Amino acid sequence: MNRVPGAVAAIAFLLAAFSADAVELDNARAEKLAKGNATAKVSMEFVLKQARRIKDPKVRTAVLAILANPAPTFMSRYPDTASKEAIRSRLVEEGLLAAMVTSTDLFPPLESPEKSPLSFLAAPGGTPDHHHDYPGGLAEHTAFNLQSAMDLEKNYKVRYGVTLDPDLVIAAPILHDAWKAWVFQYSKDGSQPKQATLAGTGAHHPFGVAESIFRGLPAELVVAQAAAHDPPGIAPEIVIGYLRAAALLAGVDPVAKGYLARAENGSWSLAKLPSVEGTVNHLSDHDYVITDPAGKEVADCLERLIRAEAAARKAGLEMPTVRWARTRIKTQVPHMRIYAELRAGGDPAVKALLASKKIPLLDTADGPVLAGAPATP
Numbered sequence: 001m002n003r004v005p006g007a008v009a010a011i012a013f014l015l016a017a018f019s020a021d022a023v024e025l026d027n028a029r030a031e032k033l034a035k036g037n038a039t040a041k042v043s044m045e046f047v048l049k050q051a052r053r054i055k056d057p058k059v060r061t062a063v064l065a066i067l068a069n070p071a072p073t074f075m076s077r078y079p080d081t082a083s084k085e086a087i088r089s090r091l092v093e094e095g096l097l098a099a100m101v102t103s104t105d106l107f108p109p110l111e112s113p114e115k116s117p118l119s120f121l122a123a124p125g126g127t128p129d130h131h132h133d134y135p136g137g138l139a140e141h142t143a144f145n146l147q148s149a150m151d152l153e154k155n156y157k158v159r160y161g162v163t164l165d166p167d168l169v170i171a172a173p174i175l176h177d178a179w180k181a182w183v184f185q186y187s188k189d190g191s192q193p194k195q196a197t198l199a200g201t202g203a204h205h206p207f208g209v210a211e212s213i214f215r216g217l218p219a220e221l222v223v224a225q226a227a228a229h230d231p232p233g234i235a236p237e238i239v240i241g242y243l244r245a246a247a248l249l250a251g252v253d254p255v256a257k258g259y260l261a262r263a264e265n266g267s268w269s270l271a272k273l274p275s276v277e278g279t280v281n282h283l284s285d286h287d288y289v290i291t292d293p294a295g296k297e298v299a300d301c302l303e304r305l306i307r308a309e310a311a312a313r314k315a316g317l318e319m320p321t322v323r324w325a326r327t328r329i330k331t332q333v334p335h336m337r338i339y340a341e342l343r344a345g346g347d348p349a350v351k352a353l354l355a356s357k358k359i360p361l362l363d364t365a366d367g368p369v370l371a372g373a374p375a376t377p
């Protein structure tokens, strides 16, 4: 790994973290809420149990270290504004980043490249009002995906007699979204800073691939991880873009490393035929096709119920209180459980579900309730 001295990097990152345009964060609140998320804790145990089954000691050690602390260590290459600006310009030159995206837009706040801003357990699995958008959501999303990948592994064996590499089946789904713990931090008002688009997708994805490259993980795993958002057999050019962006961020030659090949005319291709394991990683990440729209419906439903509760108390609510109340509720009952109830019986059924679990719609810890203020419809 090509690293700058630790003390210098730490000082530079601290200065950046307290710059004038730094977002006011409250990740500690997410950590506290995650401790009460029983579903996420069970999910985390499942993910850890599978990670311990990885046979390759280097991969197993790296995956367990990332679960313990999903730190973007490749950011040690970018300790100051000048180095961040240089890589931003390079990504723009290569057609992988829109010119309007600033380095502050691209790189989320980070105090140290050695420590993740959020723990894996406390990180959300998606953007606000989308899938798994609450502390513990990443663990739940990852556990679901990992189970899907293992089920697909069995299916390929039973139906086609194809034996997959179990290390890739386990490691790729665990790694692919882990850097949401850096990208989806919590602001004090319960919102989250906007994620930049890099190589045509949410930056967490190429960032994660860059991290696997930087940590020296095997080429087969790096390429399988890169396939999470798009199928390498059908859309190789998109997966190639992720690998090119990730290799630039990690400071390696993707051809020399065995990820990509390049023809004399400059065109890129995958170094090897797409792997089944990469495709399994891609397929296993598809819970979002229901959890994403469900996340929006649940967010809207909870806001209606929370505001109705405030109205019944003849009180008004600011949006931060609504956001934190919704977030708290989703750490106490999975958003898909709420969605199932919403489909079956609408808002009254969701209200009854929460009441049966003794989950209040409004809690004093959520934020100020404006006594006497007109209720917002």
Ligand SMILES: [Fe+2]
Binding pocket: 176, 177, 204, 205, 228, 229
């Ligand atoms: Fe992702």
Ligand SMILES: [Fe+2]
Binding pocket: 141, 177, 285
């Ligand atoms: Fe995902």
